[in-house]
Amino acid sequence: MPEFHAQVIDPSIPAAELLKQQSSLSKQQIKQAMKKGAVWISDADSSHKRLRRVDKILKIGQQLHLYYDAQILGLQVDAAVLIADEGDYSVWYKPYGMLSQGSKWGDHCTINRWVEQNHPPQRPAFIVNRLDRAAQGLMLIAHTKSAASALSGLFERRAINKKYTALVSGSFPKELILDTAIDEKNALSKASLLAYESNTNKSLVCIEIETGRKHQIRKHLSGAGFPIIGDRLYGPDVDESSVNLCLVSTYLAFNCPITGLDKSYRLKDDYLPQVG
Known part of the structure; x- marks a missing residue:
């Protein structure tokens, strides 16, 4: 799986053009990879994060990284389903094949990225609990860092x-x-x-x-x-x-650390495997 890395020397050159010079890929392919989370930018202080904005102004000394795997970038998953919106967090049904965590090769098939792109109004989405790629069911998605920390604490203390x-x-x-x-x-x-x-x-x-x-x-x-x-x-x-x-x-129940209220969520039988 090819990787491409480019040093920013001339900040007037857009990211897509700079990566095009380092690879045999078209600008359109690079822009799609950027949208799907396969392009990263790193600074001199070693910070490393995904780059999605084509028009982001670059700085001298930064590095661009493109991790391009056509098979991974071509993956598609079924839609997640909103079960409950609690404001600071929401509860979702994660379908088979959707990921709980991305990789350097992309994050477009993760539930948090799906929620960010499809749940109006647009909000940040932070993973609280995880399910295997092959498993299905209820997942908590926090919409603030403080809510993510509080809800994650419940799992750590086995209070769910x-x-x-x-x-x-x-x-x-x-x-x-x-x-x-x-x-x-x-x-x-x-x-x-x-x-x-x-x-x-x-x-x-x-x-x-x-x-x-x-x-x-x-x-x-x-x-x-x-x-x-x-x-x-x-x-x-x-x-x-x-x-x-x-x-x-199929079931999550806990005392909400934000409101102090008891909360419980149960999937409908429609989502369950059939014994017959």
Whole structure:
């Protein structure tokens, strides 16, 4: 994946033109990459941030960086759905494939960038909690740095009640406590049966987690013999490439650190995987 870097010597030369001189790309390609978060600018003090404005006035000594991957820049995702707007923050449904965090190669497929561009009135958007790219469900997006800090603190103190719904293979028991360590760290998940369909031998399961290890739910359920349908990392060696991961963050409840009010959000059943 090609990278292009350019030193600003003549500030009268626009960023797109300067990067065009360093690459074989057209100005239009560079402008699109800039819009999608693949162009960065760094100063002598080592600050490094995305550059989106084509008309930004450059300074001598700055450096431009273009990380161009046509495949990444060509990715598209389904729209996020607004669940609740609380002013200082909002609650969204993140669809399959949308990212919680961008990279130097772009951020146009991240939920915070999507919210910034599509949620009127236009406001900053800061990630509070994260979901895997393959997972779906509720995410909190803060619109001020102070709200982001306060809400993130709730997750750090485990002061948020979170529930997930998963469609798994097999006949799940009524309740199951999963406490197998993950990456040599304690991990605890509690799962309960919501529904079972004998014709498909699939179970709909509600999961609550006491810890937040990477891929905790996916690893715990697979390790217990109930892999999540569509899990291409921890599921069985069968071709289910046409099935998305059936794991959804369905419920969030907490005492709002901004208003002091108890808040709870639950996804409608329309967003849940079907057991039959």
